[in-house]
Amino acid sequence: TASVGPATASGPVHIKNPHLDSMEENVLYHLDLGKKTHNLPAMFGDIKLVCVGSSPNRMRAFAQFMHKQLGLVARDLQNICQPRGAAAETGQWHGMGTPSISIMLQEELIKLLHHAKCRDVTIIRISTSGGLGIEAGSVVITDMAVDNSFQPRFELVVLGDMVVRSTELDKDLVGELPACSKEIPDLPTLVGHTMCTYDFYKGQGRLDRALCSFSSEKKLEYLKRAYDASMRNIETESSVFAALCGLCGLKGEFSRGRFHVLPAPPRSPASPLA
């Protein structure tokens, strides 16, 4: 729902894989596109802003909304990867969790933007999440994704060795986005850290899943620690999204709507989970 201002130049979209250059064809499996079979620069070269979210229905509705807002010619949006006009945008869904969004980003989106020779691309993930001590319905603009131990890192085992990536997001974009919400009434917007968990239930300390071995008190103690460490919401994709954006020269950001707060409501604005 936020209107995003023009991104400052950040250059081309990097692919850091020497093997790809030597492959004559590179099939983007889920998009049914290929470097050789399609003229990707002509189809997608003008893309400047990409919005992604977890579910196909939600992203279709968002793409339709954006088309109206931008005054673009109505067309079939069922294949949401069709080329757009000058202010091109793509609404794409990525499923739940870091392994799922990683497939979409690495297999499809980043390679598509690279092959299409796009430049100065901003990518925004829009989604629901669990708010931490904030008003229900707030939008959190993420300045940093942190893991379940509150560290700004994304860890992954590659060929048996642990690799650690930074999860900081683009500072300029984080600075620009809060102003966008001022034009929209009743849209509380704030900047904060986002915690990325590998388990939707256990990660945010929910008590209603099939397995739960901790008390309500322990849960609140953990969430209060998270709040005190500047976390304002919890979701399941931010860490790998941030890591990949940083590595590939994309200006990345999260912007979330329709928040639900965690089961325990805040008691006071200053220390909501105390």
Add this chain to the structure above:
Amino acid sequence: TASVGPATASGPVHIKNPHLDSMEENVLYHLDLGKKTHNLPAMFGDIKLVCVGSSPNRMRAFAQFMHKQLGLVARDLQNICQPRGAAAETGQWHGMGTPSISIMLQEELIKLLHHAKCRDVTIIRISTSGGLGIEAGSVVITDMAVDNSFQPRFELVVLGDMVVRSTELDKDLVGELPACSKEIPDLPTLVGHTMCTYDFYKGQGRLDRALCSFSSEKKLEYLKRAYDASMRNIETESSVFAALCGLCGLKGEFSRGRFHVLPAPPRSPASPLA
């Protein structure tokens, strides 16, 4: 495609969460069902076998196929959670990656089976995966899920602390399943370990993703080590599936069709990745 023999008694489906008992209602969000709003024992209490897979289209096709095979009355399978006949089965999709399947299992399926008072339930995950030194098209029956460090464990941070779960699967079921494939011609079937990775690309050492910092030689060296440690395929959901089945009293198993082998073809049956 395998026909599964009758499971020996394994008792009720456990929910290990004292908080759930005190909740008057428990909404199974994605199924649009609730403990209070629906008579779950009448609707689903006779379920003995559940099959899950990653994509909705594939699971719908599988449910339609099974209905024909079992001679059940044709009905609309669009909502694949509708009640079935005496030999009830559910075909359900769970997306990609451990965070995604964990939501489906913990939020929906295991709680549904528990609330419906099902007993002696077998659950089989059917999916494609990357084969390791095996003939393309083989079915691997998983005896143990291992992580990217070849360990039979599923690790998860819960309220800031690391929790480790076992990923062994039901030995009786692993023993029974290979016989089922003997009735079907040209269906190579074997028992082996399955490696669960958190990244589809990096986890199986693929060279065609957006980011890749290792050589083809290093990749083959890693895959050979995996093969020598009894791994026969790689996918992205087995570890949490095995851990949750073990904890909740479900007889769990993987059975995979339509395999694709990893880019480097086997050189010899004995040591295919050497």
